[in-house]
Amino acid sequence: MYSLRESSLFHQPVAAASAGDFDRAARLLYGRAGILLGEHKREMVERRLGLRARELGLGQVCAYLDLLERDAGSPHWEGFINGFTINHTAFFREYHHFPALARHARLCRRPLSVWCAACSTGEEAYSIAMTLNAECGMTETAVRITATDIDTHAIDHARQGVYAIERLSTLPDGYLPRYFQRGAGRQAGMARIKPALRNMIDFRVVNLLSSQWPEGPFDAIFCRNTMIYFDRPTQTRLLDRFARVLKRDGLLFAGHSENFTYLTEAFRLRGQTVYAVA
Structure with a gap:
């Protein structure tokens, strides 16, 4: 899920940041990933950019941003974007969505196809899989779950599927x-x-702003607590694209703080933060 990482590394030496570095980094991040950087995050963002620049042996943040701007295919873009995402998620978060998914799945033809967009470290995708297995008896032959995120580190964590017991x-x-198998x-x-x-589950790295989306059509899409980090035009474009890759009777599951009814005519409200194609 998109957001900003909070850093506890303020004691570490960093590369120097100039007055325009924050605005420049914000433009780069928005252009690449659609993520908006709020002015209230300026100090944290400059600190994080300084840390990243120093890790690369650069004395100035502007040199790090120059490196990114010179090469759209630079491998350093991965670390840049990862630095501005957070993986705030939990198993069965917003629990009411999972019984709704099970009810919907029982009415769909097999194999079922579900896309978990912005899946973070995997808890949401595994919650979907557990629901479909426990409530509908589905195994890997009856459902295809595609789980994606822009954060490469989060996807690596999700693929491993290892979590602290307290989570x-x-x-x-x-x-x-x-x-689950308990560790020893x-x-x-x-x-x-x-x-x-x-x-x-098939875990993949996907930027929602790219043209390379997972192949649909899908019976259900989970994109929760993610759209709030995009501006309104980007939200509208993404919602219209979601509508095109959903089946006519498909469902879109949104986050508790997201309301799409005023953004697009492509969806209509079906239940509590659950939308159907209009």
Whole structure:
């Protein structure tokens, strides 16, 4: 999910930032990923840019931004974008969506196709897989779950499927032993998603602003607590694209603070932060 990482590294030496670096970085980030940087984040952003520049052996933040601007294909873009995303998520967050997904899935033809956009470190995608398996009896042959995020580190974490036990407190009763393997020895206090569940999901790095989206059509799309980090024109464009890759009876699941009814005529409200193609 898009947002800003909060940094606790303010004691580390950083490269120098000039007056225009924040505005320049904000333009670069918006152009590449559509993410808006608020003025209230200026100090944190400049600090993070300074840390990144110093890691690359550069004495000035402007030299780091020059490096990015010179080469749109530079591998350093990955670290730049990762530095401005946060992975604030949880298993079965906004729980009411999962019974709604199960009800919808029972009415759909198999195999089911679900896209979990901005999946962060995987908790949301695995919650979808657990729901479809536990409530609908679906396995990897009956459903295709595509889970994407722009943050490469988050996708690596999601693919591994390893989480601290305390992060599993929001699981429904019985799901922990059913879907997780507890770690032992040096892995004590951790748990890994069981292979059968991992096999239901295809994790990929995808920038929602790019033309290279997962292939639909989808029975359901989860894009929750993400659109709030885009401006209104970008939100409208993305919603229109979501409508084109959803099946006619497909559902779009939004975040609790997101309201799409005033942005586009492509969707109509179906339930609590659940939208259907108009």
